[in-house]
Amino acid sequence: MAPSLLPWFYVVQRFALALLTLFIISLTVFFACQLLPGDVAEILLGQAATPEAVAGLRTAMGLDEPAIQQYVNWLTGFLQGDLGTSYANRIEISELIGGRLVNSLKLAGVTTMISVPVALTLGILAAMYRGSALDRVISIFTISIISVPEFMLATFAVLVFAVWLGWLPALSLSSAEAQSWGELLKAYAMPVISLSIGVSAQMIRMTRAAVIETINTPYVEMALLKGASRSRMVLRHALPNAIGPIANAVALSLSYLVGGVIIVETIFNYPGVAKLMVDAVATRDLPLIQSCAMIFCVSYLSLITLADIVAILSNPRLRK
Known part of the structure; x- marks a missing residue:
């Protein structure tokens, strides 16, 4: 294979692996939902339903x-954009998810815009001044945050900002579009704070490790021996060659949102896809559960695949 085509071969390979993984996930999601206890028809009709009515509803569904x-029917419809009809709400799932997905994307977008610049800056500073007091403070902070579960971070945020200080509401408001900018910021503040702290801690640790690994390479040490300043050594020589590992660090950290957003939306009653999925589990709304789960899985796989592609294209050895 021609050297110039080699990186694109790996890119196509990553896409193929992502599609294969998504197919396996779809199997897992569907059949895991089938294992949920109870009969959907009986739950929808109630305990007073006759066996004939239950059998008729099962046939109709x-x-x-x-x-x-x-x-096969569900996967075919999903690939065609037909997510089916919600059992509990009797409306199209695409219509039901549409507004909730926008809310979840807003929450994820705001969290990303805050956490990524802060985490990359602190991670690079910790690597640049490795072994200093700043590095030790950042390391202790990140390790402490990583050790705490998401629900504890959210609960602690409520305790500090809502109960003790009284600055922010304990619950997000569902009618965020109709509020002023000040109220809108308050509505998003608690979920964003809870998610940003957890995401940033993971990203700081991984960014620091990626930059330090690059700093320890011979060509960076040579730049240091030739008199390059610490900032020039990191920003000019180490950082460009650490783009691939840092992209993976950002993607893996942001994939934390996939799991963390479920807990945070539930605790703060934020009207997003994760909260919708939790409510669907309570009513055993299988098509809605499957659609929400696939949205989260596609988001996760997209981040990981994008990070792999950036790492491939940023590697000069593969470009040659």
């Missing part, structure tokens, strides 16, 4: 078909 056939 296609639940009497073999599981493999149900999976």
Whole structure:
């Protein structure tokens, strides 16, 4: 294979692996939902429903078909953009998810805009002044945050900013669009703070490790021996060659949002996709659960695949 085509071969390979992974995830999500206790038809009709009514509803919903056939029907519709109809709400899932997805993307976007610059700056500073008091403070802070579960961070944020200080509301407001800018900031503040702290801690640690690994390479040490300042050594020589590992660090840290947002949206009653998914589990709304789970999985895989592609294209050895 021609050297110039080699990076693009790896890019296509990453896309193929992502699609294969997504197919395996779709199997896992679908059949895991089938293992949930209780019968959907009985739950929807109530305890007073007759066996004939339950059987008729199961037939109408296609639940009497073999599981493999149900999976094929669901996957075919999903690939065509037809997510099906919600069992509990009796409306199209795409319509139900639409507004919630926008809210979740807003929350993730604001969290990303705050956490990424802060985490990269602190991670690079910790690597630049490795072993200093600044590095030790940053390391202690990040290790402490990583050791705390998401729900504890959210609960502590409520305790400090809502209970003790009284600066922010304990719950996010669902009618954020109709508020003033001040109220809008207050509505987003608690979820964003809780998510940003956890995401930043992971990103700082991984960025620091990536930059330090690059600093220890011979060509960077040679630049230091030739009289390059510490900042020039890191920013001019080490950082450009650490773009690939840093991209992976950012992607892996932001993938934390996939799991963390579920807990944070539930605690703060934020009207996003994660809260919708939790409510769907309570009502055993299988199509809605599957659609929400696939959205989270696609988001996670997209971040990881994008990080792999950036690492490949930023590696001069692969470009040659």
